[in-house]
Amino acid sequence: MVDFTDEDDALLSQLGVSVETKKVVAHTPREERIIAGFEEVQRFAEEHGRSPQHGEERGIFERLYAVRLDRIRALEECRTLVMPHDHQGLLGDEIVSAQPDIDEMDDEALLAELGVDAETPDITTLRHVRSSAEKRAAEEIANRERCEDFETFRPFFDQVQADLKSGIRISRKFVKDAGFLKAEIKAGQFFILGGQTAYVAEIGDQIRAPNGETDARLRVIYSNGTESNLLLRSLQRALYKDEAGRRITEPTAGPLFASEAEEDDAASGTIYVLRSKSNHPLVSENRDIVHKIGVTSGSVEKRIANAKLDATFLLDDVEIVATYELYNINRVKLEKLIHRIFEPAKLEIKIKDRFGRPVVPREWFLVPLFVVDEVVQKIKDGTISDLTYDPQQAKLVQGGA
Template identity: 75%
Template sequence: MADFTDDDDALLAELGVEVEAKRTSTRTAEEERVIAAFEEIQRFFETHKRLPRHGEAVDIFERLYAVRLDRIREIEACRSIVEPMDHQGLLGVQPVMTQAHIDDMDDDALLAELGIEAEISEITTLKHVRSVSEKRAAEEIANRERCKDFDQFKPLFDQVQGELKSGVRTTRPFVKDAGFLKAEITAGQFFILGGQTVYVAEVGEPIKAPNGETDARLRAIYSNGTESNILLRSLQRALYKDETGRRITEPTAGPLFADETDDGDLASGKIYVLRSKSDIPLVAQNRDLIHKIGVTGGSVERRVANAKFDATFLLADVEIVATYELFNINRTKLENLIHRVFGAARLDMEIKDRFGKPVVPREWFLVPLFVIDEAVERIRDGSISRYRYRPDQAALVAED
C-alpha cells in the first residue's frame, strides 16, 4: 500500500474518492474589481427592480452604480468580462447616462468612477490618474497665489464697491442658459464668486479645449489680494455652480434692462424680431438674413396684424421669429440703442406706400438671428455699450 501523507486530499484520492480540484483564479486584480463592481450593480437591480439613475437628487451610491454600468457597457474589455454573468440583461438595456453627464466627465474620470485607478489599454496596462474631484478642485483653484501688484487693482475694487452701493452698478445672476448664448467673460469685467469680488485683468490667447470649445487663460484678481491663471471655462463653471455667483454690471447699463423681476415689477414690453414675406427681390433673396428689430409695449401679434397695409412692414405679412420679454425698461432708449448697435447693417431701401409716397423703412437690418440673440444677452449683462455690429465679420465687435 502506498505511503500516506498528512494531506487530506491525497488520502481521499487513495481511497478512490474523487476530489474536486481547487480553483485558482486567472483574473487580474483589475478584472476582479470590474466583476465586483458589476455584482454591486446586480444587487442594486435585484433590490430596487430598476437600473441605477443619474441626477443631483439621487443617492451618491446609486449615481456611482449608474456611471459604472454605462462605462462597463462602453468599454469592450470590461463588457466581455461580465457578459457571462449578466443573467439580468443589464448590458443590453439602453445606457442610462445622458449626454450632459458624458460631456461633463472625461475618460479618466469615468474610469475612476468605475473603480479603476487608471486608463485601460488591454485591461492590464494601468497608470495612476487623479479623481474627478481632485482635477476639478485643482483646476478651479488654479494655483491661486498672492497678487504682488495688488496695490494697482485695489482702487478698482474700492470703486466698484462704491458704485454698487450708489446703484451705478448692480449684480445679476450668472445665467448659463436663458434662451441666449452662453454667458461670456471678457477682460475688464467683475464677478462675485465665493463671496469675493473677481476682476478679469487679462484674457490670454485662445486655445482649443478637448471638447472642441475655445478656451483661454485668464489673469483673475481677487478682492482678498490673491490672483490665479484660471481657465475661462473653469471660471464660468465655478460661477454656474455657485448659487451666489453674480455678474457685476457695467456702470453704463443703468436701469435699462432688469435681468429678472422683483416684487412689484411690471412687464414693460418686448423686443421683437420679424422676417418679411415680401416678394421684393432684395428681400426674397435674403429672407433669412433681413430682420426687423423693434420694441413694443403691447402684443406683438396685434402690432403686426395689419403689416401688409403698413409701409414700415414693407407692405407684406411678416413672420415673428423671436421675442424677448422686458421688465422696468425705457423702451425708447432701448430701441435707439439696438438701432445704433446695428446701424452699419441697416437695410438701405425705399418703397412707396399705399398712396404712392416714398418711405424709407428704418427698422430693417441685414443681420443673422444668432447675432441678435447675442446682442440681447449683452443688453442683459450690461456690456452692449462696448459693441457694434460689423457686417464684414457678421459679428458684434468690441470697440476700443
C-alpha cells in the first residue's frame, strides 16, 4: 500500500480523489484468545479435511476442538468475531452433536468452555444475580421429599461420619477436568451436597437424553432424612456448582493415603501432580491435561524451587495441583507403577537445556487430573492390577503390562 504525505492528500483531494485509510482493528486479550482457539480448530480441519467431531471413538483433542467449535457457533459474540477468519466455512457447518445445556449456559460459562477467563465486570454489570444454571442447580438440591424408610439408611450415614472422623474415609472436591468428561457416579457412593451427606442408593436403567448422552434416574438419600429422584447428570451439575461439593472416598485398607499418620507409621514421601506454566506451544495448547506425576521423599515445594533452571520441569515455573501423602510403602516401586499405567499418554516433547543441548523431559503425561485421582484411589483399595490408561477413551482399561 502506498503511503501519502499530507501534501499528497491535499492534492488528491483537489482532484476529487478520496484516500482510503485502512483500519487497524485492535482486539482485547480475550478476543485474541478466542481467535487463537478458533485457529487451532482450523489447523485441525486443514490436517484432516473436515471439522472436528464428537464421539467416544474420537481422539481427546478432536473432542476438545469439537466442543470449542460448538461454543463459538452458539455464542453470537464469538461467531461474529471469528467470521472474517473463517475461510474454511466451519461456522456454516451443522453442529455435529449438540452438547449439554448450551442454550441454558450464560456467557461466562460459555467463555469458560472456550478457555477464556471472564473480564472483571464494570459498574454496568449486574452483580449477585444467579445464572440460569445456578438457579437450576439450586432447584435440583431443593427438590426433595421425606424419606419414609430413612431408618434403613441411618446406620450408613453414622458409619460414614465415624469413618471420616477416624480418617478411614476422606472427602475430596468434586472436580471436572478439561470440560470433556463427566466425573463418575456409582451406586453406593457418598457425596456432600448443599451441606448434607448424600448417598446414591439406586441407579435406574440408562436412558438416552435429547443431546445424545446417556443418563439415569437416581434415588439419592440425604443425611437430613429426605430423598430425591433426580437425574445422574443433574447430580453432577449440582456438585460442580456447589463450591463445597465433595466426594467421600471409599474406606482405606491402611494409612497409605490417609490425611494423618499414626504414631508407628514410617513416612515414605509424597505423590505430586504438577502443571507447567511453560509457553511451549504443545504445553500451552493442552495445559489443562499436561501433568508431571512423580514421587518425592522430601518437600514438594523444595523439589520445584528451581524449576526454571531444571529441564525436568521444562525450564519454567510449575504449580502444584495435587499431592498424596505416603506411609509405609516403597515409593520407587510406586512411582514405576504409576508411570507404567500412564505410559500410553506420555508427553513426547524435546526442549533445549540452559546450555543449548536437546533434552527429553520425563514424567510428563497428557492425562486429566481426575484420572490421576482415580489411579491413586485404585492403588489405595488394591484394584489397580492389570489396568492401564487409554488416551483415546480417556479412561482406565484392562490390559496393563
